[in-house]
Amino acid sequence: MPRQSAPTIELPTLDGNIHLLEAERRTSGALQSLVLDHLLSQGTDATATWIDSRGNASTQPLAQLAPSPRLLDRIEIARGFTAFQHYSLLDELHEQVTEETSLLVLPDLDWFYRDGDLNHREGERMLSEGIALVEDVHDKTRIPVLVTRTNRGEDTSPIECAAEEVLRCEQTSQGPRFTGSDFETLVYPGRGYFQTTITYWNRILTARHPELGESTVQPEVATVGTD
Amino acid sequence: MAFAFDHIDNGVCRWSRTEDGVECERDETYTPSFYVSAESSEVEDLRGHLSMWPDVDGVAIEEWRRGFRHEPERVLRVDVTEPNAVRSVAFDIRGWASPGEYRLYNVDFSPEFRYCLETGTDPTPSTDLTTMEIAIEPRRLANDEVGEIEIEDREFAQSPPFNLECVREAMETIDPDVLIVNASEVLPTLDDAADRYGVADFHLGRRPGFEQLAGRSTYESYGQVGHSPARYNLPGRVIIDRSNTFFLSETNLDGCLDLVGRSGKPLQELAWASIGNVLTAIQIKEARRRGVLVPxxxxxxxxxxxxxxxHEADRGGFTFAPDVGVHRGVHELDFSSLYPNIICQYNVSPEKIRCACHEDREDVPGIGYAICDERGYLPDLLQPLIDDRDAIKAELQETDDPERREELEGRSSAIKWILVSCFGYQGFSNAKFGRIECHEAINAFARELLLDAKEVLEAGGWRVVHGIVDSIWVQAVDSEEQTPLDELAERITDRSGIRLEHEAAYDWVAFVPMRDSEAGALTKYFGRKANAPEDDSPYKYRGIECRQRSTPAFIEEVQKELVAALDEHQEPEAVCDLLAMKLAALDRGRIDPNELAIKNRVSKPREEYTHETRNVAALERAADLGKDKHFGEDVSYVVVDDSKSSRERVRLATEGSADGRYDSEFYRDLTLRAAESVLSPLGWQRFEIETYLADREDAAISAF
Incomplete structure (x- = not known):
């Protein structure tokens, strides 16, 4: 499963499965990098559909990560702000999918269903029915799905059940390492200490997709004085 | 017209003030209703099942719009036996099918508001209401003690039965429509005490009956923990709890009554409502008028x-980081009611933004959303508020009558709060009628307006030294000729359609850097106003210690004096000399400990604090003294020995201070921090201040 094109720098490819990404918090940027890498590996028309929760789509990191700003136009996003909105998004996901859709991104899929506005049963039910809706879309289209969850407790086991592939990303002294059922990938081996900052992922993506040339994205000038 | 509504024994008592007293009518026919729509099934199918359901009084098919964007459709009206049954039946129905199949409307309304809305009753009283105020000190309340009661600003401090007798007599004589208390616990405390001491005919309400509407609770809002005290209802009277009323504390009774009329929320509910809650009520009233249900x-x-x-939409409001330092001759220009005016001027309304009919149009700068040509409901709803406030402000300029002025000021400020909240509301996840796209569009328009204004001002010979959200601070550029600001403001107003006002002129303004940084903090400054009226303080402070509620009175006073010293001498040394005197007094134990009390809000229960903070020490101390503090409440204490981690670290303000002891080192540090805020615009940080103080001391010693 590891990519062969760039032997020194490897990220897992997302085939037509439902992938559950379990990333350590220290490896922030892993989700975003996988999404961008996937888009860059597809044709220029390929898009991703992203249903957000819990502010994962904070655009600052994504904008800084994307080796090309045009890439941001290829991610279509809608955010849920309540359990009900999030569920509606899942319910209407099938209407959003087109020929061009090449990835469905669902970070922290369980987040809203622990909300105090719902009683316990209701939350459980909304989560499991919500996942079933995603599975329906996936069964019909075989578009790869990338999900994450907020914790590994029993209440998120429906997510684990639906996942056909669990991708783990952990921080090692050699940099971040992805492991799956049948592969293990050190992103960028052999160069001592790595910190998974935005710059780090930015370099990885630019190195893997040299056709984009040097990274064109400058970090945004920080607003002076925001406290 | 009725002003209070009590749900008693399956009926509603409506209380009205008449020429010769109060009148109570009973409405036996009222049943609360909510609505249900179905996504893929027929809502009629629920009829049979629901009509047999507990607490359901009846069902009917009616035509309503499920939102401002929607045409009328067939929905099910469900009548229930009493207001409290609405939620439980609604929860039942929500669970009967797949999530989202049944949508429910008009569910979470407060009972009095619901009654007025559903019966078309205007809860504005037709004549002035009689009011009466009772206060009991919090520490007495904590001990159920009535040895001292304040009635209408008069102290009654004799035996408990006598005091209670006085309350009874006052209630009889005044017979208040509105009973104002300093804390809701006053009511059960009086009631229990009257029982205990056997005071005959002691009734706080106009009918027997005493109802607890809500228990004490805490809530979190915008990351802040709040505390909401218990609420009580007395038949025939409006209860206002001073510790739990935003609008009465920020405005006055006239301000509250203005909003009663606009929102349809009766006075008692309005008094404890939040701003967002009142804004929602105003929208619900409008929705009802337009046949729209409330999700x-x-x-x-x-x-x-x-x-x-x-990414474009996420950029937030306009900010232009302040230029740290002291600037002379600064002018502040503000867009008047910027956000509500943007909503009205550009038709930003939840049902009109990103409309399907103008999909290809890019009306919102930067983010390219379309906005429909059809007028939205939100501008229609806000425009009268803007216009009424302008009219009130105009009348205020003309009126000398103090009573009328007070009324107008209360109303103006009540409307102001509603206008201020309408923008944030659009971005609030649980807002009934909010829409994030509106929030983004308002921001985008605001940024554009501010940038345009900046350009015009700069072309007119002015330099922008600071800008945030709706205000811009400018200073004349020395080498250039200036177009007068009023002229520029008029030009900007004409271009944008929103009035830019010359808000204030300052002799000087100091922009404070962030701590340990040279970059300007966005909301920390102080300055001296030009032409301040004689009886007003000429100084304006923002974001610095003296404006923070936890700051001890002594520190606040010192900081203000330091600002005045800076104004007079314009050099750091003179300010430090004054500071040295204050520190010396502090060091010698000359400061009244009451002036050193720190007031903090308890943000979580004691057991959830993981660090041994001063707050924790204070909480433990309070618990030892049998005065448990609930989170969300204030705790006020003096630090007596900051090196300790136990309850010996602080002393509660209520304990008194026989020995006058305090930790002078700790307060020295606080004082220095406050001084640093004043001096850092001049380039003096903590290090420079300490160095100067040390040198000064050396000089004093060598003088001996």
Whole structure:
């Protein structure tokens, strides 16, 4: 499963499965990098559909990560702000999918269903029915799905059940390492200490997709004085 | 017209003030209703099942719009036996099918408001209401003690039965429509005590009966923990708890009554309502007028956008980082009611933004959303508020009558709060009628307006030294000729359609850097106003210690004096000399400990604090003294020995201070921090201040 094109720098490819990404918090940027890498590996028309929760789509990191700003136009996003909105998004996901859709991104899929506005049963039910809706879309289209969850407790086991592939990303002294059922990938081996900052992922993506040339994205000038 | 509504024994008592007293009518016919729509099934199918359901009084098919964007459709009206049954039946129905199949409307209304809305009753009283105020000190309340009661600003401090007798007599004589208490516990405390001491005919309400509407609770809002005290109801009277009323504390009774009329919320409910709650009520009233139902849960998600659009939309309001330092001759220009005016001027309304009919149009700068040509409901709803406030402000300029002025000021400020909240409301996830795209569009328009204004001002010979959200601070550029600001403001007003006002002129303004940084903090400054009226303080402070509620009175006073010293001498040394005197007094134990009390809000229960903070020490101390503090409440204490981690670290303000002891080192540090805020605009940070103080001391010693 590891990519062969760039032997020194490897990220897992997302085939037509439902992938559950379990990333350590220290490896922030892993989700975003996988999404961008996937888009860059597809044709220029390929898009991703992203249903957000819990502010994962904070655009600052994504904008800084994307080796090309045009890439941001290829991610279509809608955010849920309540359990009900999030569920509606899942319910209407099938209407959003087109020929061009090449990835469905669902970070922290369980987040809203622990909300105090719902009683316990209701939350459980909304989560499991919500996942079933995603599975329906996936069964019909075989578009790869990338999900994450907020914790590994029993209440998120429906997510684990639906996942056909669990991708783990952990921080090692050699940099971040992805492991799956049948592969293990050190992103960028052999160069001592790595910190998974935005710059780090930015370099990885630019190195893997040299056709984009040097990274064109400058970090945004920080607003002076925001406290 | 009725002003209080009590749900008693399956009926509603409506209380009205008449020429010769009060009148109570009983409405036996009223049943509360809510509505249900179905997504893919027929809502009629629920009829049979629901009509047999507990607490359901009846069902009917009616035509309503499920939102401002929607045409009328057939929905099910469900009548229930009493207001409290609405929620439980609604929860039942929500669970009967797949999530989202049944949508419910008009569910979470407060009972009095619901009654007025559903019966078309205007709860504005037709004549002035009689009011009466009772206060009991919090520490007495904590001990159920009535040895001292304040009635209408008069102290009654004899035996408990005598005091209670006085309350009874006052209630009889005044017979208040509105009973104002300093804390809701006053009511059960009086009631229990009257029982205990056997005071005959002691009734706080106009009918027997004493109802607890809500228990004490805490809530979190915008990351802040709040504390909401218990609420009580007395038949025939409006209860206002001073510790739990935003609008009475920020405005006055006239301000509250103005909003009663606009929102349809009766006075008692209005008094404890939050701003967002009142804004929602105003919208609900408008929705009802237009045949629109009020969704219980927010199912409607935002439309998809590209990550690029989101990035543009996410940029927040306009900020122009302040130029740290002391600036002379600074002028502040503000857009008047910027956000509400943007909503009205550009038709930003939840049902009109990103409309399908103008999909290809890019009306909102930067993010390219379309806005429909049809007028939205939100501008229609806000325009009268803006106009009424302008009219009130105009009348205020003309009127000398103090009573009329007070009324107008209360109303103006009540409306102001509603206008201020309408922008944030659009971005609030649980807002009934909010829509994030509106929030983004308002921001985008605001940024554009401010940038345009900046350009015009700069072309007119002015330099922008600071800007944030709706205000811009400018200073004349020395080498250039200036177009007068009023002229520029008029030009900007004409271009934007929103009035830019010359808000204030300052002799000087100091922009404070962030601590340990040279960059300017966005909301920390102080300055001296030019032409301040004689009886007003000429100084304006923002964001610095003296404006923070936890700051001890002594520190606040010192900081203000330091600002005045800076104004007089314009050099750091003179300010430090004054500081040295204050520190010396502090060091010698000359400061009254009451002036050193720190007031903090308890943000979580004691057991959830993981660090041994001063707050924790204070909480433990309070618990030892049998005065448990609930989170959300204030705790006020003096630090007596900051090196300790136990309850010996602080002393509660209520304990008194026989020995006058305090930790002078700790307060020295606080004082220095406050001084640093004043001096850092001049380039003096903590290090420079300490160095100067040390040198000064050396000089004093060598003088001996």
């Amino acid at each position: 219980w849960n927010s199912w409607r998600h935002e439309q998809y956008k590209t990550m690029h659009q989101l």
